[in-house]
Amino acid sequence: MSFPWAEHYTPKNPVMKWVDERLPLPRLVYNAVGAGYPVPRNLNYFWNFGVLAGVALTIQLVTGIILAMHYAANAGIAFDSVEHIMRDVNSGWLLRYAHANGASFFFIVVYLHMFRGLYFGSYKAPREMVWLLGVVIFLLMMATAFMGYVLPWGQMSFWGAQVITGLFAAIPVVGEPIQTWLLGGFAPGNASLNRFFSLHYLLPFVIAGVIILHIWALHIPGSSNPTGVEVKGPQDTVPFHPYYTAKDGFGVGIFLILFALVLFFAPNSMGHPDNYIAANPMSTPALIVPEWYFWPFYAILRACTMDFSIPFTGIVIIPAKLLGVMAMFASILLLFFLSWIDTSPVRSGKYRPLFRKFFWLLVADVLVLGYCGGAHAEEPYLMISQLATAYYFAHFLIILPIIASIERPDPLPGSITEAVLAKSKNKSDAVDAVPAAAAAE
Amino acid sequence: MATEVQGTDAVVGEGEGVRRRDFINIAAVSFAGVGGVAVLAPLINQMNPSADVLAQATTEVDLSAIEEGQAVKAVFRAQPLFVRHLTAKEIAEADAVDPSTLRDPQTLEDRTVDGKKQWLITMGVCTHLGCVPLGAGEGENRGEFGGYFCPCHGSSYDTAARIRKGPAPKNLVVPPYKYTSDTAVLVG
Numbered sequence: 001m002s003f004p005w006a007e008h009y010t011p012k013n014p015v016m017k018w019v020d021e022r023l024p025l026p027r028l029v030y031n032a033v034g035a036g037y038p039v040p041r042n043l044n045y046f047w048n049f050g051v052l053a054g055v056a057l058t059i060q061l062v063t064g065i066i067l068a069m070h071y072a073a074n075a076g077i078a079f080d081s082v083e084h085i086m087r088d089v090n091s092g093w094l095l096r097y098a099h100a101n102g103a104s105f106f107f108i109v110v111y112l113h114m115f116r117g118l119y120f121g122s123y124k125a126p127r128e129m130v131w132l133l134g135v136v137i138f139l140l141m142m143a144t145a146f147m148g149y150v151l152p153w154g155q156m157s158f159w160g161a162q163v164i165t166g167l168f169a170a171i172p173v174v175g176e177p178i179q180t181w182l183l184g185g186f187a188p189g190n191a192s193l194n195r196f197f198s199l200h201y202l203l204p205f206v207i208a209g210v211i212i213l214h215i216w217a218l219h220i221p222g223s224s225n226p227t228g229v230e231v232k233g234p235q236d237t238v239p240f241h242p243y244y245t246a247k248d249g250f251g252v253g254i255f256l257i258l259f260a261l262v263l264f265f266a267p268n269s270m271g272h273p274d275n276y277i278a279a280n281p282m283s284t285p286a287l288i289v290p291e292w293y294f295w296p297f298y299a300i301l302r303a304c305t306m307d308f309s310i311p312f313t314g315i316v317i318i319p320a321k322l323l324g325v326m327a328m329f330a331s332i333l334l335l336f337f338l339s340w341i342d343t344s345p346v347r348s349g350k351y352r353p354l355f356r357k358f359f360w361l362l363v364a365d366v367l368v369l370g371y372c373g374g375a376h377a378e379e380p381y382l383m384i385s386q387l388a389t390a391y392y393f394a395h396f397l398i399i400l401p402i403i404a405s406i407e408r409p410d411p412l413p414g415s416i417t418e419a420v421l422a423k424s425k426n427k428s429d430a431v432d433a434v435p436a437a438a439a440a441e
Numbered sequence: 442m443a444t445e446v447q448g449t450d451a452v453v454g455e456g457e458g459v460r461r462r463d464f465i466n467i468a469a470v471s472f473a474g475v476g477g478v479a480v481l482a483p484l485i486n487q488m489n490p491s492a493d494v495l496a497q498a499t500t501e502v503d504l505s506a507i508e509e510g511q512a513v514k515a516v517f518r519a520q521p522l523f524v525r526h527l528t529a530k531e532i533a534e535a536d537a538v539d540p541s542t543l544r545d546p547q548t549l550e551d552r553t554v555d556g557k558k559q560w561l562i563t564m565g566v567c568t569h570l571g572c573v574p575l576g577a578g579e580g581e582n583r584g585e586f587g588g589y590f591c592p593c594h595g596s597s598y599d600t601a602a603r604i605r606k607g608p609a610p611k612n613l614v615v616p617p618y619k620y621t622s623d624t625a626v627l628v629g
Contacts, residue, residue, distance in 0.1 A: 066487055088492035091483030249473075 038237035040225035048251030121347030154275035228347030295373030499629035521565030
């Protein structure tokens, strides 16, 4: 699709030929993930995570569709129906644990996928659309995961629904009617549970649709690569199949081993024990926290403890609660503008010494936010969250533009092939040096 | 797969015409296939009856309260179960029929436990299309053979619940059961 030297689809099997002439679906697949898609020859294992996210989504779809066969979306029996799945349904425990931990693994690989994009500048021209669609997928994933967590109708489900829909109540004037509208009541109840179940079933298919757009947009310029240097000729690429199907296949194997380890030996390690207590509208758990993958954003939400007001007048412009909600949404919406915030023409962090340092600072900052988001809302975590939140926004709004204008990037290789050959030359030099050293002794 | 042998001296074991890479490829794909099949097992097995459904797979019936000539409906595996206390006249009627003339040849003895000929225990599910026949309830139409009558398509069963007339192909099914005492039956 993307390069003139891409291999052409020529079906050998007469059945495939017959199908291809009437519906060129085999051709589409061949050009998308087969030998017809030329890919830079130097991709490292960080390029596995897109495929791994697809694998995680597939696991979620398969296990989710099955769970829906046994689950009852009714506030009276939802909790019991989940226990029924765990105890009575054949392999039900396996399917539910696979779905619950599958969500965590989905976020793990997607976060790694996103940080890969941040480090190697995958969001820069001409791949802005790929990045924008990726952020859309991320938002859809968050909504889906949140609604899925409500379905077991445990204590965390109930109070999570209360807190998250309460975010909308922070909007001035119309906030509370919006929360009531979202919940279909004044507190989470049967109506909320039913609509969350309906949407939780729908959104993954929307995600699958946006993923198709994401991959389509990616295949227009072709995949980026660790050097950030664009493909210049056929010598820079290899066909996706068998080279990257094999490399991704290896990654899928590692992913599945890690997934199975958690699934079989620590299936509740990423969950919260309070969700094994049936929802009780009369009693709030001591610590309400969302699932771990929301912690950084939850920390940003809670970091805003002070009203934004005009100094010395006491006139409140934005109350603390609304400020927190705005900051949390802004922290994600900011990513939509990233392609235009970072104006450096060099893509890869590999050749950006200053950017690289701040990239790792951002990673550390997000981890700190994550830790604080999972902790009790008390000192010192509040203070740390506030500093880390400030740094998060500073990174994107101040530091990135400054780096782009003052940084002197390292010299870029002339082409992907040149970079690859230089690397293998270094390696063979090192190998040659060993016998030489041995001989010298 | 290239089976042409090249550079035989480079790697030991290539003389057979199978490259090391061919072996790894086949082994890896086969192993992934085995894994895929293993994953399918729970995905398919989950459709089978769950433990709580299986826990209701047996039904106990107390016979002591059923008068002669009376029938009761119980529930066995979520389906109606007919338990009927036959009168001497009904037994005689059933025995009077030559089984070889029947659509589904069976005697009353075949359909009851030895020495308990008066207790006819069958499923209350018509063998035609699964309706519940009439005749177990008080005052219901028992059809022209005095057993059960299915109102859906007019199948008539006799006093041994054998099909005598109408579209049903088989006699009413006798479920597996055993007497746990003189007056108690465990069905299933």
